[in-house]
Amino acid sequence: MDHAADAMHTDLMTITRFVLNEQSKYPESRGDFSILLSHIVLGCKFVCAAVNKAGLAKLIGLAGETNVQGEEQKKLDVLSNEVFVKALVSSGRTCILVSEEDEEAIIVEPSKRGKYCVVFDPLDGSSNIDCGVSIGTIFGIYMIKDAGAARLEDVLQPGKNMVAAGYCMYGSSCTLVLSTGSGVNGFTLDPSLGEFILTHPDIKIPKKGKIYSVNEGNAKNWDGPTAKFVEKCKFPKDGSPAKSLRYIGSMVADVHRTLLYGGVFLYPADKKSPNGKLRVLYEVFPMSFLMEQAGGQSFTGKERALDLVPKKIHERSPIFLGSYDDVEEIKALYAAEEKA
Numbered sequence: 001m002d003h004a005a006d007a008m009h010t011d012l013m014t015i016t017r018f019v020l021n022e023q024s025k026y027p028e029s030r031g032d033f034s035i036l037l038s039h040i041v042l043g044c045k046f047v048c049a050a051v052n053k054a055g056l057a058k059l060i061g062l063a064g065e066t067n068v069q070g071e072e073q074k075k076l077d078v079l080s081n082e083v084f085v086k087a088l089v090s091s092g093r094t095c096i097l098v099s100e101e102d103e104e105a106i107i108v109e110p111s112k113r114g115k116y117c118v119v120f121d122p123l124d125g126s127s128n129i130d131c132g133v134s135i136g137t138i139f140g141i142y143m144i145k146d147a148g149a150a151r152l153e154d155v156l157q158p159g160k161n162m163v164a165a166g167y168c169m170y171g172s173s174c175t176l177v178l179s180t181g182s183g184v185n186g187f188t189l190d191p192s193l194g195e196f197i198l199t200h201p202d203i204k205i206p207k208k209g210k211i212y213s214v215n216e217g218n219a220k221n222w223d224g225p226t227a228k229f230v231e232k233c234k235f236p237k238d239g240s241p242a243k244s245l246r247y248i249g250s251m252v253a254d255v256h257r258t259l260l261y262g263g264v265f266l267y268p269a270d271k272k273s274p275n276g277k278l279r280v281l282y283e284v285f286p287m288s289f290l291m292e293q294a295g296g297q298s299f300t301g302k303e304r305a306l307d308l309v310p311k312k313i314h315e316r317s318p319i320f321l322g323s324y325d326d327v328e329e330i331k332a333l334y335a336a337e338e339k340a
Helices: 003-010 015-023 032-053 075-090 126-131 216-221 224-234 251-261 280-293 324-339
Strands: 062-066 072-074 094-099 113-124 135-143 164-170 174-179 185-190 195-200 211-213 264-267 297-299 319-322
Touching (some): 015 032, 015 185, 015 195, 032 113, 032 164, 032 174, 075 094, 075 113, 075 126, 094 280, 113 126, 126 135, 135 251, 135 280, 164 251, 164 280, 174 251, 211 224, 216 224, 224 324, 251 280, 251 319, 264 324, 280 297, 297 324
Parallel strands (some): 094 113, 211 264
Antiparallel strands (some): 062 072, 135 164, 174 185, 185 195, 297 319
């Protein structure tokens, strides 16, 4: 009997244990951050269960409303948003919440306030619910200077000021990917235990990838550098093999694949959406934070994505993120165009 292998299966690193281990590295820590994360994890478990039952529970019909982004709202979006808002407020550790589903930021009542701001997209890719494609929750966490005076400016900070970011993907398995600023780790929900177990320790994105991911339906509206880069992916002139195109159309799933296999994910600005389509606070920033922590990079076409300072909570931005060398190529194309 292989006792060493047995020990591997019995010594389970749960997300709770992992976060507490991280906390122990900071003797001054009071555990607020760990409590906040445990509430986010609970929200993810609830949404995962709801997504799995969606077809049976007739939850997938439209809720009959349109959200602030002009997307038809599914019942699951509404449910997920309520779950996360309630979980975050009840943690007693948050002061401002920004959700993709709510037009205004939510200022937590003073008696329940803490020192963290959470920005989140409760159910990204929700238009894919009906066809069973992977969807997910994206979140980013900021710390504020003064919880007593919660102001909107506390959220309108550059992404580099985030203390943590992550996403939970509801697909063939439920996977939570998290960074607290020292590397990226992936956890998979074990349904028999109801616990997230560390399955992808210290994720590092390959320096160069073989995949590019973009909605080519928008090609006629692209700018020069984007068109040149995609052309280069398909018809490389240096004798290297062409890249494969993979595009799911659900940001969490596309970024998750990019993180694990390498390559580049792009949602550029175009004539139709001159400011890009993805939202800065709860899509671009968290994913860029994770990419950089995993050794990749993220670029808006003008600057490093995490240096961007948002002026509105639902602001949009173009985004190019993924393997270091691939994004470097895109940056070179934009630099060349600027010179010209």
